[in-house]
Amino acid sequence: MIKMKDVKKTYPNGVQALNGITIDIDLGEFVYLVGQSGAGKSTFIKIIFGDEKASAGDVKVAGHDLVNMKRKEIPMLRRDIGVVFQDFKLLPTMTVYENVAFALEVVEETPKNIRKRVMEVLDQVGLKNKARFIPDELSGGEQQRVAIARAIANYPKLLIADEPTGNLDPDTSWEIMKILEEINAAGTTIIMATHSKEIVNTIKRRVIAIDGGIIVRDQHRGDYGYES
Numbered sequence: 001m002i003k004m005k006d007v008k009k010t011y012p013n014g015v016q017a018l019n020g021i022t023i024d025i026d027l028g029e030f031v032y033l034v035g036q037s038g039a040g041k042s043t044f045i046k047i048i049f050g051d052e053k054a055s056a057g058d059v060k061v062a063g064h065d066l067v068n069m070k071r072k073e074i075p076m077l078r079r080d081i082g083v084v085f086q087d088f089k090l091l092p093t094m095t096v097y098e099n100v101a102f103a104l105e106v107v108e109e110t111p112k113n114i115r116k117r118v119m120e121v122l123d124q125v126g127l128k129n130k131a132r133f134i135p136d137e138l139s140g141g142e143q144q145r146v147a148i149a150r151a152i153a154n155y156p157k158l159l160i161a162d163e164p165t166g167n168l169d170p171d172t173s174w175e176i177m178k179i180l181e182e183i184n185a186a187g188t189t190i191i192m193a194t195h196s197k198e199i200v201n202t203i204k205r206r207v208i209a210i211d212g213g214i215i216v217r218d219q220h221r222g223d224y225g226y227e228s
């Protein structure tokens with residue numbers, strides 16, 4: 001699903017955020033990405049969904065060659081990847097329904113299929129009854145569930161979550177984790193950057209630790225390994 005070889009990233013200001021990352025992540029895996037602030041987690045994630053380009057090395061994601069990819073090909077890559085952020089990034093003037101439908105309209109799904117699929121994913125995240133609400137009328141956990149529904153609406157092979165529970169209280173965080181586990185159990189590969197020691201040490205999965213732009217640990221059913 002993801003194959004990186006000696007990937008480096010130097011930002012225009014000279015910061016070397018990634019210093020030689022080599023990694024294989026298989027279809028269906030659930031991977032935590034851990035590391036201190038500034039370690040390079042977000043940069044790693046941005047390279048995977050084509051938000052930043054590697055300065056050197058090879059990057060293959062869901063069959064796409066990201067190094068030789070042209071900008072106009074990025075939408076094709078994004079069809080295979082759903083992304084969820086710490087701050088939800090919902091469109092504030094649109095309803096829950098419209099936020100999710102939007103993700104399907106841009107890939108030119110038919111109106112009939114959009115209606116069916118939006119209600120299906122809202123049901124999956126337990127928010128069918130809030131379809132007409134706007135984001136401001138929802139709790140943080142509910143907003144994150146809408147963001148997850150939007151991210152999976154187009155059946156992505158890969159779901160990337162950059163600190164999805166970072167703004168949520170512990171109970172709500174466990175609800176979000178339950179949903180992510182269900183999505184993974186249905187076959188979607190998940191990569192989740194997190195600072196939550198409790199989550200990583202409780203729901204045991206592969207742990208990739210990044211420090212100073214390199215992978216310092218890659219452990220099957222690993223621990224968080226830092227003080228939170």
Ligand SMILES: Nc1ncnc2c1ncn2[C@@H]1O[C@H](COP(=O)(O)OP(=O)(O)OP(=O)(O)O)[C@@H](O)[C@H]1O
Pocket residue numbers: 011012013015016017035036037038039040041042043044
């Ligand atoms: N757009 C950018 N331009 C220049 N430097 C950047 C940019 N984005 C990140 N950096 C730098 O690259 C390094 C890695 O940052 P990155 O955001 O990948 O870390 P992180 O592990 O995700 O941190 P956090 O846990 O705080 O989100 C840091 O030194 C950061 O300042």
